[in-house]
Amino acid sequence: xxxxxxxxxxxxxxxxxxxxxxxxxxxxxxxxxxxxxxxxxxxxxxxxxxxxxxxxxxxxxxxxxxxxxxxxxxxxxxxxxxxxxxxxxxxxxxxxxxxxxxxxxxxxxxxxxxxxxxxxxxxxxxxxxxxxxxxxxxxxxxxxxxxxxxxxxxxxxxxxxxxxxxxxxxxxxxxxxxxxxxxxxxxxxxxxxxxxxxxxxxxxxxxxxxxxxxxxxxxxxxxxxxxxxxxxxxxxxxxxxxxxxxxxxxxxxxxxxxxxxxxxxxxxxxxxxxxxxxxxxxxxxxxxxxxxxxxxxxxxxxxxxxxxxxxxxxxxxxxxxxxxxxxxxxxxxxxxxxxxxxxxxxx
Numbered sequence: 001x002x003x004x005x006x007x008x009x010x011x012x013x014x015x016x017x018x019x020x021x022x023x024x025x026x027x028x029x030x031x032x033x034x035x036x037x038x039x040x041x042x043x044x045x046x047x048x049x050x051x052x053x054x055x056x057x058x059x060x061x062x063x064x065x066x067x068x069x070x071x072x073x074x075x076x077x078x079x080x081x082x083x084x085x086x087x088x089x090x091x092x093x094x095x096x097x098x099x100x101x102x103x104x105x106x107x108x109x110x111x112x113x114x115x116x117x118x119x120x121x122x123x124x125x126x127x128x129x130x131x132x133x134x135x136x137x138x139x140x141x142x143x144x145x146x147x148x149x150x151x152x153x154x155x156x157x158x159x160x161x162x163x164x165x166x167x168x169x170x171x172x173x174x175x176x177x178x179x180x181x182x183x184x185x186x187x188x189x190x191x192x193x194x195x196x197x198x199x200x201x202x203x204x205x206x207x208x209x210x211x212x213x214x215x216x217x218x219x220x221x222x223x224x225x226x227x228x229x230x231x232x233x234x235x236x237x238x239x240x241x242x243x244x245x246x247x248x249x250x251x252x253x254x255x256x257x258x259x260x261x262x263x264x265x266x267x268x269x270x271x272x273x274x275x276x277x278x279x280x281x282x283x284x285x286x287x288x289x290x291x292x293x294x295x296x297x298x299x300x301x302x303x304x305x306x307x308x309x310x311x312x313x314x315x316x317x318x319x320x321x322x323x324x325x326x327x328x329x330x331x332x333x334x335x336x337x338x339x340x341x342x343x344x345x346x347x
Contacts, residue, residue, distance in 0.1 A: 033300045039140040041135075042119065077300055094116065160191075163193050190292075264312040318342060321345040
C-alpha cells in the first residue's frame, strides 16, 4: 500500500484534499489519514497551590488517542475519533476541544447516564507522573459494538488504538470489532499499549489484551518499561525480537525511551536517536502521544515500504523534537507543537 501525494490522476484532481492509496493496482480514495478509537477524558494536572497551601488542578482535555490525532492535525493530516464521553460539563468541554483542534467528532457519543472519565495526574520533580482514575464506570467504557462506524474505518488510511479501550468487556468488544473491520479493509493498524496498571483487574489481564493488540497491528509504539514488562527482557532489542518471533506481521516497531531518546526497528535496521532535552521541562504528559502522532504522519507521507535508515533517523529526529516541546507545556491535546516550532528546535 503506497501513499500518493503528487501526480494524482485526473479523476482525483477535484479531491486533492483526500488521501489516495494504491493497492493491488487499484487507486482508492481515503477521506481520512488517521482514525483513532479509545478514551477521551479530563486530565486534572497540578498547577500550583492555593493561598491555604492546597494543590490546585487544571482541567485539561486528554486521552492518548485524541492527543495523537491532535498532533497529526497540527501537521496537516485529516483525522477522526470514535469514543464516548458523559453528557455533562466535562463531556461538553471535551467535544469542544476536539472540534477546536480539527478532529472530526461525528462519532464522539455522549452518554446520558455515565459521567465523563477523570484522571488526576501527580507530577514528580523529574517530570514523570502518577495517575489516579475516576472510572468505575466512566463514559469511555460504554462504547458498544453497534456504535462502531465501519465505513469511517474503511475510509481511513490508518486506524490507531490503545489498551484503555480493552480494559472492560463492552468497550473491548467494540475495539475488536473495529480492528476486524480495519484488517478486512486493508487499513494500516497502529497500536500503543499505553499501559495504566490501576485500570486493570490484574496485570495478567492487561498482558492478554496487549498480546491481542499485537496480533492486529502493523505499527507498534511501545515504551521502555512496557516492553520490559511484556517480554521479560531487560534489553530492548531482545524484547523486540521476542515480539517479532510471535508477531512477524508487525512492520515497524518504535521504542520510546524517555530522556534516552527513541529507537526504530524496521526489517534488519535498528536506528536510535537521542532525546532533545529541554531545561524548562515541567511534565511528560502527552510526550509519547506527540511522538506517536509524528511517526504516523511520516507513515502517512511515506508508507511502510522501502524505508531506509536515513528515513528512520529523519522520522525519529522530528518526533523527538516535537515530544520535547510538549514537555514544557501543561496538558497536551490543545497545545500540540506546530511544524514551525518543531523546526526551530531542530535548527
